[in-house]
Amino acid sequence: MSGWKLRALVAPPDAPIAATFDDNFVSTNIVAGYVLPDGYTVVARLPQAEAEVLSFAATFPHMNPPGFPEVKPAGAVNDSPLKLVRGDGAEFEAKFVGLDASTGLSLFESAKPLLSPVRETAQPLFVGLRVCVWAPLRAVEASVGAAVKNNPRDSELVVGDTGVIYMNMGEVEGRLKEVVRTPRGRAMSFRVEVEHVSPEWAGGVALTEGNSLIGIVDQGAARAANLLPAESVRAAAARVKARRASVPQPWLGARGNAVATTRAELFVERGWSREQALTLMRRQHGVLLTAVAPGTPAARAGLRPGDVIARVGRHDVRGVEDMTWVLKELGGNSPTQFRVLRAGAAPMNLPVRLSESQNPALETSRAEVFAAEAELMRARLSASSMRAKISEIEAELRGFEAQPVAGGEEQQRVLREKLREAQETARGASRVVAKLQRQLTEAQVRFRAATTAHPTYGIKPLLPFGVESTAFISTRVVDGVKESRRGLLVVAVQADSAMERAGVRVGDLIETVNGEPSLDAGWQTKLPTEPKAEIALQVLRDGERLSLKIHPPAQKK
Numbered sequence: 001m002s003g004w005k006l007r008a009l010v011a012p013p014d015a016p017i018a019a020t021f022d023d024n025f026v027s028t029n030i031v032a033g034y035v036l037p038d039g040y041t042v043v044a045r046l047p048q049a050e051a052e053v054l055s056f057a058a059t060f061p062h063m064n065p066p067g068f069p070e071v072k073p074a075g076a077v078n079d080s081p082l083k084l085v086r087g088d089g090a091e092f093e094a095k096f097v098g099l100d101a102s103t104g105l106s107l108f109e110s111a112k113p114l115l116s117p118v119r120e121t122a123q124p125l126f127v128g129l130r131v132c133v134w135a136p137l138r139a140v141e142a143s144v145g146a147a148v149k150n151n152p153r154d155s156e157l158v159v160g161d162t163g164v165i166y167m168n169m170g171e172v173e174g175r176l177k178e179v180v181r182t183p184r185g186r187a188m189s190f191r192v193e194v195e196h197v198s199p200e201w202a203g204g205v206a207l208t209e210g211n212s213l214i215g216i217v218d219q220g221a222a223r224a225a226n227l228l229p230a231e232s233v234r235a236a237a238a239r240v241k242a243r244r245a246s247v248p249q250p251w252l253g254a255r256g257n258a259v260a261t262t263r264a265e266l267f268v269e270r271g272w273s274r275e276q277a278l279t280l281m282r283r284q285h286g287v288l289l290t291a292v293a294p295g296t297p298a299a300r301a302g303l304r305p306g307d308v309i310a311r312v313g314r315h316d317v318r319g320v321e322d323m324t325w326v327l328k329e330l331g332g333n334s335p336t337q338f339r340v341l342r343a344g345a346a347p348m349n350l351p352v353r354l355s356e357s358q359n360p361a362l363e364t365s366r367a368e369v370f371a372a373e374a375e376l377m378r379a380r381l382s383a384s385s386m387r388a389k390i391s392e393i394e395a396e397l398r399g400f401e402a403q404p405v406a407g408g409e410e411q412q413r414v415l416r417e418k419l420r421e422a423q424e425t426a427r428g429a430s431r432v433v434a435k436l437q438r439q440l441t442e443a444q445v446r447f448r449a450a451t452t453a454h455p456t457y458g459i460k461p462l463l464p465f466g467v468e469s470t471a472f473i474s475t476r477v478v479d480g481v482k483e484s485r486r487g488l489l490v491v492a493v494q495a496d497s498a499m500e501r502a503g504v505r506v507g508d509l510i511e512t513v514n515g516e517p518s519l520d521a522g523w524q525t526k527l528p529t530e531p532k533a534e535i536a537l538q539v540l541r542d543g544e545r546l547s548l549k550i551h552p553p554a555q556k557k
Helices: 003-010 048-059 144-149 230-243 264-269 274-283 320-330 360-402 408-453 498-502
Strands: 033-035 041-044 082-085 091-100 105-110 130-136 139-141 157-159 169-181 187-194 205-207 213-220 224-229 249-251 254-258 287-292 308-312 335-341 348-353 355-357 467-478 481-493 509-513 535-541 544-550
Touching: 041 230, 048 091, 048 105, 082 105, 091 230, 105 230, 130 187, 130 213, 187 213, 213 230, 224 230, 249 320, 249 360, 254 320, 264 274, 264 287, 308 320, 355 360, 360 408, 481 498, 498 544
Parallel strands: 139 157
Antiparallel strands: 033 041, 041 105, 082 091, 091 105, 130 169, 130 205, 169 187, 187 224, 205 213, 213 224, 249 355, 254 287, 287 308, 308 335, 335 348, 467 481, 481 509, 509 535, 535 544
């Protein structure tokens, strides 16, 4: 991966290195991959940022901005920057097919068969099974001569004096220690006990002694590795193959806690009686929804905070982990039935259609922030209206005091009673405002956490308006003067969208939104899912700054 794509997509916008990338810079990463039974498809776990860059580039192959031609990495053939190296050293050009966001696995296709097709047989799994884990070793500086002298099986990946990279896969043996299964009986995760696995081994391929796939390392620790099981690996590959593109995660848009670990008070706060809460807790079954973000698939289906999800489709839900894996197995855009227990109502089945998102946590928290801001604004207006009413009553009382009239005592008594009631209402409104402010702060914290956890690909604030964009920072020296350009680079504009009607074009650099820098996260939380008010953009196009406006859709009569 090279050039401005790497600078704009891999590095966080505020990273110092973002402004120092050279457009000829090339990033190389070596990972282990597993060849599927067809002999030419390979599944592997790339570092998140690199997988997302490849996914983004595959979706928008013609995304270079004006003046920034794509630099082809040295040695690339047939426009492919990817290379597969077989165990015997044979090299194959490869194409990136897509990223499965639910598992973090990427799928590649070789231009030529790597191996002969085989029929893969299911491997019985049991605690104590002997496992071999393969993964690349870390690079160290060494000369080519040192690399040749060392035993290749024991040597680390080395960089030769000529810039050629020498690499070797390491092998470590271990035993299957634990198998965790989903409600459907599928293996959800494995834990393998090993001696010398480090965190850098994430993505390693675990095989049996007969070279059957057990799984791919999800996390590595000092003496153990957590594996994503083979069944999940194959399912991820099948999803990407079927779509011939990256597959986002399924998105529900609700948060919850396992009934078994939830305090009774939390049930009572959401409408359940204490007796009902204790009965649910004794069953230790289901997920209590603590929040449902407005405008999400969960909200559209009619789910509410306080609902207990007891079953999804045909599968019982014991806790949050169960529910998460059932939803992942269903996939996005999947209709299903939720068995819902609701306080004061008979058990019901609600039809739910999951949506898709590269970053469900970000989408949910963004919807929560927007809803919290709207509710806080309404509460502040109500509190302000009540303060205005208090001022009016106080002014009337001062008028009576300044100019007494016959019968004024009774009117003053009535006004003082109204003032007392208004002041009590105002105090209640202030408490509501304070509570909503806390809720907004909590929602903003969740939004920032989701943004930080997924700093580049997950931020798609203008996508609902018809624009695919990405963070972009460029620094150049023109006539001895350093010039910087920062903003959201438009890489695709949807036909007949609000952005196209506003005049936005591919290659535009959106510098500000409603007067705020587009790379700041603050304005992103305030955007609704569709234009409800005019949105002002400042755009840099071919060296000229333009002001564009997105107008809300016309109201239907």
